[in-house]
Amino acid sequence: MLLSVVVPAHRVQGYLRSALESVTGQRPPPSEDGPADLELIAVGAPGGGPDLAIARESAERDPRVRVLALDRPWDTGTARNAGAEAARGAYLLFLDGDDLLLPGAVAEISARLGEERPDVLRLGHDLVDWWGTARPGDDALPAARNQLFRRAFWEAHRLRFTEGPYDDVVPVHRAAFLASDAGTLGSLDRICVRHRLRRTGTFATTPGRAHFAAVDAYERLTAETGGDPRVPAARTAHLAAVLDDPGRIAPGDRAAFFRAAGLPGRYPGHRIRQAVHAGRGRARAAARAARKSLRARLMRAVYRADLHRPLDPCLAVYGAYWNRGVACNPAAVYAKARELVPHIRGVWVVSSRHRDRMPPGVPYVIEGSRAYWRVMATATYLVNNSSFPGGFTKRPGQIYLQTHHGTPLKTMGLDQLPYPALTDGVSFERVVAHTDQWDFSLSANPHSTEVWDRVYPSSYEQLPYGYPRNDILCDATPEQSDRIRAELGIAPGATVLLYAPTHRDYRKGFLPRVDLERLARDLGPGCVLLVRAHYFYGRSAGTAAGDRVRDVTGHPRVEELFLAADALITDYSSLMFDYACLDRPIITYVPDWDAYRAARGVYVDLLSGRPGDTPGAVATTEGELREVLSSGAWRSPEADALRAAFRSRFCPYDDGHAAERVVRRVFPVPPD
Template sequence: MLLSVVVTVHRAQGYLRATLESVLGQGPDGPELIVVDDASRDGSARIAAEFAARDPRVRVLTLPEHRGTGPARNAGAAEARGRYLLFLDGDALLRPGALEAMTERLAGGGPDVLLLGHDRVDWWGEVTTPEPGPGDADGDTDGAGRGPTVPERGAVGRERTPRTASGLVRDALSTTVPRLFRRSLWTTHGLRFTDGPYEDVLPVLRAGLLAADAGTLGALDRICVRHRVRRGGTFATTPGRGHFAVLDAYERLRAETGHDPRTEEARVRHLSAVRDDPGRIAPEDRAAFHRAAALPGSYASLLARETARTARTRGRAALLARRKTLRSRVMRAAYRTDLHRPLNPGLAVYGAYWNRGVACNPAAIHAKALELAPHVRGVWAVSSRHLDRMPPGVPYVIEGSRAYWRAMASATYLINNSSFPGGFTKRPGQRYLQTHHGTPLKTMGLDQRAYPALTRGAGLERIVAHADQWDLSLSANPHTTEIWDRVYPSGYEHLNLGYPRNDVYFTAGPERAAEIRRRLAIGPDRTVLLYAPTHRDYRKGFVPLVDLDRLTRELGPRYVVLVRAHYFYGRSARLGDDARVRDVTGYPSVEELCLASDALITDYSSLMFDYACLDRPIITHAPDWAAYRASRGTYFDLLSGRPGDTPGAVTTTDDELLEALRGGEWRSAEAARLRTAFRERFCPYDDGHAAERVVRRLFLDEGT
């Protein structure tokens, strides 16, 4: 047996079920799982017993009295039979695919200690990846890790830059980095967790030094373990003098290692982090802790330097704010002057997705205008954060710049799929085309009154004021026209002309799709599934509702899954990238991804309405349909199975999704019948010529 996972449990009933499932869900040949119930008085013991009753891989040890994490882990290690040991807290998670990655890494022998990549998720759902190193303050092992973090970079399957030998040792001298221990190393050297807080300092750091000296220290930088940070109720979130115990832990380590100089840097970093953590050392105790720890310098001088740095930072921030305010006033004054100058009949300003670059309907209109209305010069409004998205040779102005305000004041044509930030003044004679960026399934505009949190403080008054600026509103189907007319009540004209961004689905031939696949390094014999879920207003960060590792593993190597997260989550789904699961969130054209795919797996994304133009299978995978409808509201029942409402196969669990794909439901005659009705309802205007119709109507003033 390769691996024994020891999970210690005390007051973890709200977390334990997911923890155990994360280990057992690694496959039928998964590790031995030893659950040590540290006399927990909540429902943890009942949950552990439930798992043991149905899975022979699970064993439960019950301690007669509460002993703490150290003794509980020792009890589990004594019962373990695997070649390696992994210790997890009752609120930690073993990430999907972690066991497979560890097994591959350990093939052929493996190191005595294997450091594992990890991340954290807080109670708001925000995921961060801690910087490796002993500076983290998480000296105990209750999963309430604090200390330095960076925005999430790693994810399952993603490798970081290989560590140097010194960096490897540095990480081995951090108690926050999870690791596998060869059981023979653990038993031969009599390694044991100590009683009381910070029980892992001695055995974990000593094992790291033993492996480093023997040349048997390794690392797997794939994210294998996720720590779930609790809001409170743990030792790590309760400040007090109990945290002075970390001083004794390092004294024991010094004695056991003969004052090995490598431990001193780890000690200083760890103790400094504990001192500065408000969840551990109260402000009134920090000077005493600093003196007891014999940390460099006096605490008074350290505090004075920190106070001075804070003052300098605040001073710089205030100066920058004053400069920004002054610059804004100058820009506004120049803009007010430009508003009195004649409009330029040959200038159009384009924008998409709040100035994220060239995309969507405005991009298709711009391209067609270059062909049919070359007398109109188009420039793009783009945020400075997204300048790298601008294709070479495309004119642009940076949002908020002098050139931006001059263009907004003088352009005759304004084309956007969202809005132009900054509060511009629409002039008489300007023509504003609102293209929108999707057919509405979820509630929009004034219909959000029943869900006030969705406006994010913008206010319904601002929504209506924005609609008052529109002269023309583009629509892809009668359903959309009816919704817009009600939720954006104003005097604009509806253009029932179809979506220009969908033209490519009718004009691109097989050779275009083949070229895109070659660019993505996907062979012609692979079945490509595009997984494109939408944004959840009630959830922070992108969390796929499909077990992608299981999906690709059970479907086999013939399948490739392209993962496209919503643009609200940035340019990466943070899932890694391998031969079978490809993160294409940052790929510039979603239309090209659609052309390259054989089927779409989505939930409530408006992409489904566009994809229907291709007449390719659409699978609606909606495990949280009830929650989504309750939090966001929808205009029809996507899961009803009624023709016109449902575009094809419907699944709500991973098992159902796999069965739909393996059993052929996704491309059955019934699915095709539903897709036809869906396409007839939502794609009646799309025929490959929508951009031409819009250009002729807007720039050439031709009737349609």
């Protein structure tokens, strides 16, 4: 057995269930140490309680889970030691009940251990607060959760957690020193462990003198290592972090803690140095803000002057996805305009951080630059699927085409008003003012036309033409699909599934609700899983690279991924409406349907099973998803019938000529 995961289960009932499921949901591949499995040891307090009940429920469902109940007073260090003594795995991982082992972590760990066998493997880790905001883990605060220990090494050196607070200081540092000296200290950069910060109810959020135990822990570490010269630096970094944490040291205890910690100088001097450092930081930030403000004012002054210049009848400005580059419907309109109205010069707006996405030879301006304000002031045609930055002034004679970037499944525009938690800071007055700038609003289907008319109320003209970005799908040939697969390095004859979930307004970061590596293995060697995270999460899904699971988030054209895929697995993404043009299977995987619908609101009930609402097979759990795929239900006659009704409702205009219709309506196309 490769891995034993030890989890103390005490006073974490609101977090424990998901912590345990994050472990049992892992499926490590076979290793030299035994079968493809792990064990989870949950250690509870005497007398049980709700935490122990949750752990026992988990053990009833999964034979890999074992439950231990201490027969002595509860202490986290004691619980961890008891779990380590009962462990059978080659490696030990100590998680807290409010930690999560992220999907695919064990597979990644297994791969890393297959290359070498370190005594200690440091794992990538992060923190997420109660608002859902993630940030990197603080390595100045040593913790067992992001360290993997070889069990034979742990036992040979008699490593043990101490009793009382800061129980992991001694074993974590001792293990690191020993492994470093032996050359057996490894690291894995991938984020494997996520610690969920809690607002109240934990030792770390309860200020008091109990945190002076951190000083005692380093005295013990010094004694046990014989005064190792590496201890002072680690001690200073950790104790300084404890001092600066308001959740640990109360204001009235700070001077006393400073003295007990033996940090350099006197506490008043420390406070002065902190204030000076903070003041310098604020001064630098203020100077940067002043320079930025001055530049913005200068740009606006020049822009106001440019507004008096005549409009250029041969200039069109394009933008997509808040200045991320050439993409979506604007890209298809741009390409067709070059063909039908070559005398009209197209220029793209792109942010400085995305300029590397611009194809060679495509003209562009950087948002906020002098060139940007000049083209915004003088272009006759404006084409965007979101909005142009900076609050430009639309002039009489300018023509604005809003293409949108998806068929609305979730609520949009003014329909978001009943969901204030997700629209904090959004000015609906500005939304309506932006709508007033549109001359044309592109619609993919009658459903979209109805929604746009209600949620973006203004006097623009609706263009029920279909989406130009889907023209390539309507004209697709097997040769195109084969070429794209070859470019992606996919072997001929493979079954290709595209997993493309959307973002969650109520959750930060890409966190797939499925073990992608296990799913690919279960489907067999003839299957390849392409993973595309929503563009809000950046250019990478953070998934492990391999032959069966490919991270294609950074691929520039999702339409090409559609052509490469035999089926689409998605949740609430508008991609399903576009993919339906291909008449290929769509699997709806919605493990959080109730939460998503309650948080954001939806226009289409994907789970209803009604023709026109549900695009094919549906799964609400990871087990159901595996069953849908392994049983063939995803391409059954019943799924085909649902897909046909879905296509009829949402793809009536898609015939391969949407871009041409748009260009001929918006631009002055010469007669044939």
